[in-house]
Amino acid sequence: MKKINNICCIGAGYVGGPTMSVIASQCPEIKVTVVDINQDRIDNWNDENLDNLPIYEPGLKEIVAQARNKNLFFSTEVDKAIDEAQIIFISVNTPTKTYGKGKGQAADLKFVELCARNIAKVAKDDKIVVEKSTLPVRTASAIKSILQHTGNKVNFEILSNPEFLAEGTAIEDLLNADRVLIGGDDTPSGQEAKDTLSAVYEHWLPKERILQTNVWSSELSKLVANAFLAQRVSSINTISALCEKTDANIQEISRAIGYDSRIGSKFLNASVGFGGSCFQKDILNLVYIARSYGLTEVADYWEQVIIANDYQKSRFAEHIISSLYNTISGKKIVLYGWAFKKDTNDTRESPAIAVADALLDENAEITVYDPKVTAERIYADLDYLGTRSPEDNRRLLKVSNDPIDATKEAHAVAILTEWDEFKTYDWKSIYAQMLKPAFVFDGRRLLDNEEMASIGFNYYKIGQS
Numbered sequence: 001m002k003k004i005n006n007i008c009c010i011g012a013g014y015v016g017g018p019t020m021s022v023i024a025s026q027c028p029e030i031k032v033t034v035v036d037i038n039q040d041r042i043d044n045w046n047d048e049n050l051d052n053l054p055i056y057e058p059g060l061k062e063i064v065a066q067a068r069n070k071n072l073f074f075s076t077e078v079d080k081a082i083d084e085a086q087i088i089f090i091s092v093n094t095p096t097k098t099y100g101k102g103k104g105q106a107a108d109l110k111f112v113e114l115c116a117r118n119i120a121k122v123a124k125d126d127k128i129v130v131e132k133s134t135l136p137v138r139t140a141s142a143i144k145s146i147l148q149h150t151g152n153k154v155n156f157e158i159l160s161n162p163e164f165l166a167e168g169t170a171i172e173d174l175l176n177a178d179r180v181l182i183g184g185d186d187t188p189s190g191q192e193a194k195d196t197l198s199a200v201y202e203h204w205l206p207k208e209r210i211l212q213t214n215v216w217s218s219e220l221s222k223l224v225a226n227a228f229l230a231q232r233v234s235s236i237n238t239i240s241a242l243c244e245k246t247d248a249n250i251q252e253i254s255r256a257i258g259y260d261s262r263i264g265s266k267f268l269n270a271s272v273g274f275g276g277s278c279f280q281k282d283i284l285n286l287v288y289i290a291r292s293y294g295l296t297e298v299a300d301y302w303e304q305v306i307i308a309n310d311y312q313k314s315r316f317a318e319h320i321i322s323s324l325y326n327t328i329s330g331k332k333i334v335l336y337g338w339a340f341k342k343d344t345n346d347t348r349e350s351p352a353i354a355v356a357d358a359l360l361d362e363n364a365e366i367t368v369y370d371p372k373v374t375a376e377r378i379y380a381d382l383d384y385l386g387t388r389s390p391e392d393n394r395r396l397l398k399v400s401n402d403p404i405d406a407t408k409e410a411h412a413v414a415i416l417t418e419w420d421e422f423k424t425y426d427w428k429s430i431y432a433q434m435l436k437p438a439f440v441f442d443g444r445r446l447l448d449n450e451e452m453a454s455i456g457f458n459y460y461k462i463g464q465s
């Protein structure tokens with residue numbers, strides 16, 4: 001088994017940054033270099049002021065402070081880092097394709113392919129190349145083909161090592177992973193590569209939690225894990241709609257079914273819908289793969305998870321509109337939260353975007369407050385939809401830094417992210433300065449029904465009539 005003292009990771013994003021920071025902090029004898037073509041991102045990773053790191057994750061800045069410029073480096077010198085490394089992680093983005101064959105469903109692998117070509121061009125000695133990005137099953141064979149046909153005749157072992165961290169808990173998830181999955185060839189050199197990577201993780205994780213499989217099982221397991229998780233959220237969200245019609249309470253149902261150890265209690269929180277960069281993208285990819293093998297029933301089954309999620313988002317927006325007497329034109333509605341979940345500044349596929357878009361379609365006047373998301377990001381998310389002009393987005397939607405002041409003369413507040421601070425607000429003062437009747441639409445089931453009603457609010461909690 002190779003002794004590792006140099007690792008490089010291509011892609012300094014939500015996965016590459018935290019994952020490599022943890023590896024560096026747990027393996028002081030290994031030099032870890034995270035490279036990216038985005039100069040701004042690398043500058044932010046190197047910023048003296050740790051509050052300027054490009055991503056926000058609890059515990060991240062402490063780890064970066066401890067390891068940076070000792071054995072953890074952030075750089076744009078991609079070729080140099082590839083050349084020096086024994087293990088190269090590919091952790092670049094794999095978004096849904098926006099063009100050509102598979103548009104809207106398949107994963108766009110152009111960034112991954114560019115990395116493979118770059119590695120082939122630069123490598124002068126044997127390398128272990130690790131797929132950290134989430135990839136369609138059988139991508140490793142494409143990477144292998146590129147490396148073998150364009151490389152300098154050095155040996156490349158390709159491993160699949162998908163990442164299971166969730167944003168907001170990335171550091172905790174990495175330090176205490178349920179499992180690490182390593183897929184590779186069953187050849188002697190493939191086995192050696194799997195053991196070499198395993199030894200890196202064994203610095204801090206028990207060996208039993210490091211699972212080895214063939215490459216294809218590892219690639220597919222990642223898509224399936226996300227599909228199962230998202231399916232649970234969509235399942236409970238469809239039942240939340242039924243609860244609202246029947247006086248059943250979704251929280252009581254989650255508890256009742258979650259006590260069954262076969263079902264388990266986690267991931268049963270009804271919400272305004274799931275967001276995040278991966279659930280939708282990975283399920284669409286799974287659907288595309290199943291369809292490409294002619295497995296129509298399999299594809300249709302998983303596609304329902306996305307359809308149910310879209311339904312939940314539009315159902316929430318429609319409930320706001322109908323509660324406000326079917327007319328929200330010119331009415332001030334405050335959105336609490338824009339991130340797709342608490343403790344992250346990531347807004348990719350956030351349900352807030354879809355809800356805001358639906359309300360703006362009705363000419364509502366929106367004010368958004370999110371403790372971690374910038375105004376620039378919020379406008380970029382809306383502009384990307386292309387529903388209306390950037391000028392109209394800025395005219396109809398304002399971003400506030402003061403959550404309490406934002407509610408002055410508002411008709412309604414909608415809670416779209418479960419930030420803890422929303423629970424600590426003085427809701428009596430908020431009520432006092434809102435127009436009456438004052439509405440709160442709680443898409444995250446954050447607040448207490450009785451308390452909100454006793455203050456005087458018309459309070460709606462998703463999944464409860």
Ligand SMILES: NC(=O)C1=CN([C@@H]2O[C@H](COP(=O)(O)OP(=O)(O)OC[C@H]3O[C@@H](n4cnc5c(N)ncnc54)[C@H](O)[C@@H]3O)[C@@H](O)[C@H]2O)C=CC1
Binds near residue numbers: 012091093135164
């Ligand atoms: N965000 C998450 O929580 C998770 C993401 N994943 C997967 O990990 C992968 C990466 O996701 P994120 O880190 O969220 O993406 P990201 O978009 O935050 O970061 C990707 C980075 O790769 C860089 N990049 C692209 N092409 C490059 C190239 N040729 N050379 C150097 N750098 C290049 C981009 O500039 C960007 O900074 C995706 O496949 C995603 O599905 C997996 C688990 C969790």
Ligand SMILES: O=C(O)[C@H]1O[C@H](OP(=O)(O)OP(=O)(O)OC[C@H]2O[C@@H](n3ccc(=O)[nH]c3=O)[C@H](O)[C@@H]2O)[C@H](O)[C@@H](O)[C@@H]1O
Binds near residue numbers: 266
């Ligand atoms: O591949 C990925 O990107 C990652 O996707 C998810 O992680 P993440 O999207 O960061 O966050 P989650 O905690 O899974 O939440 C996803 C969405 O579902 C929503 N959710 C989650 C749980 C729940 O009970 N209810 C619910 O509405 C969240 O609010 C959020 O919008 C998975 O949990 C990770 O294991 C995976 O690595």
